[in-house]
Amino acid sequence: MPEMETENTNSTTTEPVTAENPDEKQKKTTYAAVYDPECLPDMLPVYYRRLFPHKPFYRWLSYGLSEDGIFVNREISFTLHDDIYIRYLCFETQQEFEKELCTRCPFKIDIGAVMNTRPKNNRISAAAMAPVQRELVFDIDMTDYDDVRTCCSDKSVCQKCWKFMAVAANILDTAVKEDFGWEHILWVFSGRRGIHCWICDYEARHLDTQGRSAVAEYLQIINNAMGSNGASVSRVFIGERMHHSVRRAYQIIEPAFEEIILRDQNLFSSPKGIEKLCNFIGDEVARQETEQFLLNNVEDGAPALKVWEAFKRYANSMRCNATQSVWSRRLKNIIEEIQLACLYPRLDINVTKGFNHLLKAPFCIHPSTGKVCVPFNASVAGKFNPTTVPTIAQLLQEINAFDEKNKAEDEADEKSRIKDYKKTSMFKGVVVFEEFVRKLETSLKAKSKKLNEINMEF
Amino acid sequence: MDFRRKSKARVERKPEYENLEQKYKHNVLLYRMPPTEDIKIHEFEDLALERLKVLRILEQAQAKSLRFLSDDWKEYVHDELSREGLKGYLRLCTNGGNTAANNASKHEFELQARRRDYISHFILRLAYCRTQELKSWFIAREMELFKYKFSAMTPAEIKQFLDLHNLNYVPLSAEQKNAVKDGLIESTVGQSVAKIEMLDFYKVPFTQVLDLVRSRRCYLKDGQAYVNTHDFISIVGTKQLEEIEHGLKSAQRLIREVETDERLFTLLKSLHTSYTGKDYTVGKDVKVPIESIDQLSKKSFPLCMRLCHEHLRTNHHLKYDGRMQYGLFLKGIGVTLEDAIRFWREELTKKMDPEKFAKSYQYNIEHNYGKKGSLKDYAPYSCAKVIQENVVQGSVNGCPFKYYDQSTLKQKLAAAGLGTAHIQDVAGLAAKHHYQLACAKYFQVTHDTNVEVAINHPNHYYLQSQELMGNRVEKKSHAGPPRKSTKGNVSGSQSTQDYSVYMNADDDDELWNIADDTQKTFESSTQKPAAKSTDIAWEDDLDLTAIDC
Numbered sequence A: 001m002p003e004m005e006t007e008n009t010n011s012t013t014t015e016p017v018t019a020e021n022p023d024e025k026q027k028k029t030t031y032a033a034v035y036d037p038e039c040l041p042d043m044l045p046v047y048y049r050r051l052f053p054h055k056p057f058y059r060w061l062s063y064g065l066s067e068d069g070i071f072v073n074r075e076i077s078f079t080l081h082d083d084i085y086i087r088y089l090c091f092e093t094q095q096e097f098e099k100e101l102c103t104r105c106p107f108k109i110d111i112g113a114v115m116n117t118r119p120k121n122n123r124i125s126a127a128a129m130a131p132v133q134r135e136l137v138f139d140i141d142m143t144d145y146d147d148v149r150t151c152c153s154d155k156s157v158c159q160k161c162w163k164f165m166a167v168a169a170n171i172l173d174t175a176v177k178e179d180f181g182w183e184h185i186l187w188v189f190s191g192r193r194g195i196h197c198w199i200c201d202y203e204a205r206h207l208d209t210q211g212r213s214a215v216a217e218y219l220q221i222i223n224n225a226m227g228s229n230g231a232s233v234s235r236v237f238i239g240e241r242m243h244h245s246v247r248r249a250y251q252i253i254e255p256a257f258e259e260i261i262l263r264d265q266n267l268f269s270s271p272k273g274i275e276k277l278c279n280f281i282g283d284e285v286a287r288q289e290t291e292q293f294l295l296n297n298v299e300d301g302a303p304a305l306k307v308w309e310a311f312k313r314y315a316n317s318m319r320c321n322a323t324q325s326v327w328s329r330r331l332k333n334i335i336e337e338i339q340l341a342c343l344y345p346r347l348d349i350n351v352t353k354g355f356n357h358l359l360k361a362p363f364c365i366h367p368s369t370g371k372v373c374v375p376f377n378a379s380v381a382g383k384f385n386p387t388t389v390p391t392i393a394q395l396l397q398e399i400n401a402f403d404e405k406n407k408a409e410d411e412a413d414e415k416s417r418i419k420d421y422k423k424t425s426m427f428k429g430v431v432v433f434e435e436f437v438r439k440l441e442t443s444l445k446a447k448s449k450k451l452n453e454i455n456m457e458f
Numbered sequence B: 001m002d003f004r005r006k007s008k009a010r011v012e013r014k015p016e017y018e019n020l021e022q023k024y025k026h027n028v029l030l031y032r033m034p035p036t037e038d039i040k041i042h043e044f045e046d047l048a049l050e051r052l053k054v055l056r057i058l059e060q061a062q063a064k065s066l067r068f069l070s071d072d073w074k075e076y077v078h079d080e081l082s083r084e085g086l087k088g089y090l091r092l093c094t095n096g097g098n099t100a101a102n103n104a105s106k107h108e109f110e111l112q113a114r115r116r117d118y119i120s121h122f123i124l125r126l127a128y129c130r131t132q133e134l135k136s137w138f139i140a141r142e143m144e145l146f147k148y149k150f151s152a153m154t155p156a157e158i159k160q161f162l163d164l165h166n167l168n169y170v171p172l173s174a175e176q177k178n179a180v181k182d183g184l185i186e187s188t189v190g191q192s193v194a195k196i197e198m199l200d201f202y203k204v205p206f207t208q209v210l211d212l213v214r215s216r217r218c219y220l221k222d223g224q225a226y227v228n229t230h231d232f233i234s235i236v237g238t239k240q241l242e243e244i245e246h247g248l249k250s251a252q253r254l255i256r257e258v259e260t261d262e263r264l265f266t267l268l269k270s271l272h273t274s275y276t277g278k279d280y281t282v283g284k285d286v287k288v289p290i291e292s293i294d295q296l297s298k299k300s301f302p303l304c305m306r307l308c309h310e311h312l313r314t315n316h317h318l319k320y321d322g323r324m325q326y327g328l329f330l331k332g333i334g335v336t337l338e339d340a341i342r343f344w345r346e347e348l349t350k351k352m353d354p355e356k357f358a359k360s361y362q363y364n365i366e367h368n369y370g371k372k373g374s375l376k377d378y379a380p381y382s383c384a385k386v387i388q389e390n391v392v393q394g395s396v397n398g399c400p401f402k403y404y405d406q407s408t409l410k411q412k413l414a415a416a417g418l419g420t421a422h423i424q425d426v427a428g429l430a431a432k433h434h435y436q437l438a439c440a441k442y443f444q445v446t447h448d449t450n451v452e453v454a455i456n457h458p459n460h461y462y463l464q465s466q467e468l469m470g471n472r473v474e475k476k477s478h479a480g481p482p483r484k485s486t487k488g489n490v491s492g493s494q495s496t497q498d499y500s501v502y503m504n505a506d507d508d509d510e511l512w513n514i515a516d517d518t519q520k521t522f523e524s525s526t527q528k529p530a531a532k533s534t535d536i537a538w539e540d541d542l543d544l545t546a547i548d549c
C-alpha cells in the first residue's frame, strides 16, 4: 500500500470563519456565507464547472509535454463522496481530465508519481509499473507545533499560529533555492492547518529515493527527544560550527522570535513556561539547575519576555564562568538552539522521502472547512491569512452575486464564464498559480530551445 | 558471469607477478571490470569464504554498535582480521595506497591480496544477487569494506587512485575558492579552519555526495556541493555503490545459467548461511555419556538446544527439523552413535511403535553420523543456519531469540531461571534482531560471568560453557587453520578433479548475446601454455566467460 497523506476528513471540528479583517472587495459577501459540510456534494459540481482552474492545472502537470508520458502516465486519485477512494486514475487530455472532474466531483484529488506506463493498467502490469518522476514535496502541519503554541491547539489555527507557517515557508523556500538551486516552487495552503510545497524543477522531479531522503534530512534539523515530564520535546544541536543553511535559517528566525514566541505565544511565562523553556536543555543536571534558578529569580507570573531575558543572562554567565562545564561545551549554543527549536520548519519528512507518495492537489476543497487549497507566495507568506481563505460556500455566493448584477447587462457572454474565478476571492490564489506555471513553461521552452540548438550543430 | 560448459580444454595458469601488477594497480580498486583469469573451483570456494569472513567481521562490528570508522570500530575489525588470519585484507584495509614496491616478497603478497580481494568480490555478487535481503546485506558490508580501505589513504594516494580510475576532478582555483570561502569554513565538517585554507576543494553535483548532504557536512550552493580531498570517500563511494548495484542486477539476470552447474549452484546458494569457523563435525576429544545430558542441558546448552531437549523429554516427540538440529548438536558435543540411538529410541518409543523407530528413525540418526546413505559426516548447524531455519507451528527448531514473540520468550527465559532485569536485557536484544548478542547475554547471565563471548555456533557455546566451568580445556589441535565446512554442501568439490573456472577479459554485456561464438574463447584458451591438460575432464570444464556482474 503506498503512503497516503493522512488527514481526518470525517472530523466535524471547524474553526470559525472569522471575518474580522476581510479583503476590501469581499466585505459584502463574506458575512453571509457559512460553510456547511453537509452541502458540499451540492456545491462541488458548480465549483468544478465554473471555478476550478482547469487550464493552468493541466498546463502545470503537462510540463509543456517536455517528456514522454509526463501527463498521461501521471497517477491521479479521487476521493469521492462517502470516502470511496479510487487510485491509479490517469487521463489522456485536458478535456478528459476536466470532464471527469466535473462529472465525478471528487471531494479530494491526490497527485501521485508519473509512472513508466499508464497507471490504470496497473492490474495488467503491476509488477512492472514503477514511478519515473515526481515533484519533490514538503508537508508542514500546524499540529507539529503544539508544544510551542498557546493560542490554539490541534486542528484549529489562527493568524498568530500562521506566523509559524510563514517563517517555515520562508526558510524552506530560501534553502531550496539557494542551496539546491531550484526555482519552480509552488506553495499551497492545505485547507485547514498546514502547508504543502511542490518543487517542480527537472532535477528535483527526477531525484531518486536516496536523493529525496538526503534532501529531506538535510532540511530537518529538529530532533524529538523525551522531556523531563515525559512529553516529546523538540531539540536542535548545532555542534562545533553552524552550517550555513542553519545560520541562514537562524537569521530569519532571530528577528521573529520575540514577536512570535515571547509576545504572541508568551510561551515561557512563569511559572509553567519555565518548565517548557528548560525542557529544551538536553543536559539533565543543567536543566534542573536552570529551572531552579529561574523559579527563584523571576517573579511569579512574569511574562515570557522577562523569563527569556533572565535565561539568556544565566546561560551567558554560566558559559563564561565555568569554562570546563557542559555550558561551555554541549550547551554553548543553547540560546540559538532553543530559538531554532521553536521556529525551524517541522517537516513531515516521510512525505518528502516517498517517491510514490500521494499528496492533495492544489485547488481541492477541504471537506471539513470548505476552504480552497489556494497557492500562496512564500516571500509574502506573512501576509497570507488562513482564516480569510474563501470557502466554497463563499465563492458560490460571490459568483451568484456577480451573475445577478450582470444579468441585465450581458446575458450570454460565454467567454466571461471561463474566468469566473476572477470574480471571486479565489482570484489571488489563481494568479499566484498562473504566474508559477508561466515561469515554469518559459524555462522549459528555453531549455528545449537550447537543446535544439545543440542538436542543430550536428 | 558465464558458466557455459565449454567444449575445449582449459588449463590452469598461475597468475604471474608482472601480470598482477598490471591488473591490480592499487590497494583500493573500484570493482568495475570482471576478473580475467582461470581459477579452480577450490579457489573459487576459498576466495568466497575468505571474503565472507571479512564481511562477517564487519557485520559483528556493527552489531556491537561500534560507530563506523571510529577508533573502537577500527580496533575491533583490525583485531578480528588478524585473529582470523586474514592478513591480506588487513594489509589492504590499513595500508591505503602505499605499496611495498621496494620489498619484492611483501609486494607480491600485496598483489596477491589485491587479486583475492578483487576476484572474491565478483564471486560473492553471484551468491548475493538472489534476494533483496541478501543484496542489502552484501551492499552494506561491501560499502563498509570499501570505505574502510579508502579511509586509510593520504590525499596524495587518493589523487593517484582518482587518476587510475579516470575520475578527473579539477580543484577550484584560488580565485574560485576565495569566492565561496566563508561557506567552506562554515560548513565543512571535520576539518579545522586552518586545514580548510590549505585543502583543495572540488565542486560536484550534490547527488554525488548524498551522505555529506544528508548530514550537512559540506557547503552547498545552487545544487553543487563543495568537497575536499578527504570527502572523495563519499563521491567514490557513491560510484562504487552504483557499480555494485548494477553488478548485482546483471548477476541476477545470469544466475540461472550459472546454476546449471550443480556444484556452483549449491556453493552459491548456501554461501550466506555457511559457517566459516570450526565445523564441530565430531566431538573428537571427549565422549559425552548420554546420561549426563539432562544435567548438561541446563547449564551448558544454548537456549535453542535446551528447548529441543526439554520438548523431547516432555512430549517424547520432535519434528524432523528439530531432530536434525538437535541430533547433530549432540553428535558435535561428543555423544556416540550408540548412545544417540539409545537416547532417541527411549524417548520416541514412548509414543511410537519400536518397529517404526527402527525402520525410519534409526536410519536418520545413522545417516547423520555418516553411517548410512551418502556416508557423509554431517556438520552440526551453526547459528547462521539455526537462525535461518524455517519454523513451523509446533516445531521447536530454529533460534528461539528469533522465532518467539517477546512474551513467550520472556516466559521461556523465566523458566530457565533468569531474573526480571536479565530477562529484559536478553529479550531487548532479541527484539532488536540481535539474536546472537541476546544469546551471548543469556550465556553471561546463566554462567554468572562478565566474560565477553561471541556466539556463532551452538557447539561453540557448549565448549565455552564447559571451559568456563573448568570441565574441559581447549585442545591445541584446534589452533590450526580453521577448516572450511561447506564441504558438507559441495559434495565432491574436494576431490582431485581439476575444474577450471575461466573468466574472460572481454566483459561486455554483448558477450552474453554471442553465446554461440565459441570460436573466440577457443582461441584465447589455446594460446595458453598447455602444460597440464591431460587430466582434465572435458565436460566438466566450466567457462566463466564475461563476468559482467
Ligand SMILES: [Zn+2]
Pocket (backbone or CB within 6 Å): A149, A151, A152, A153, A156, A157, A158, A159, A160, A161, A162
Ligand atoms: Zn493560534
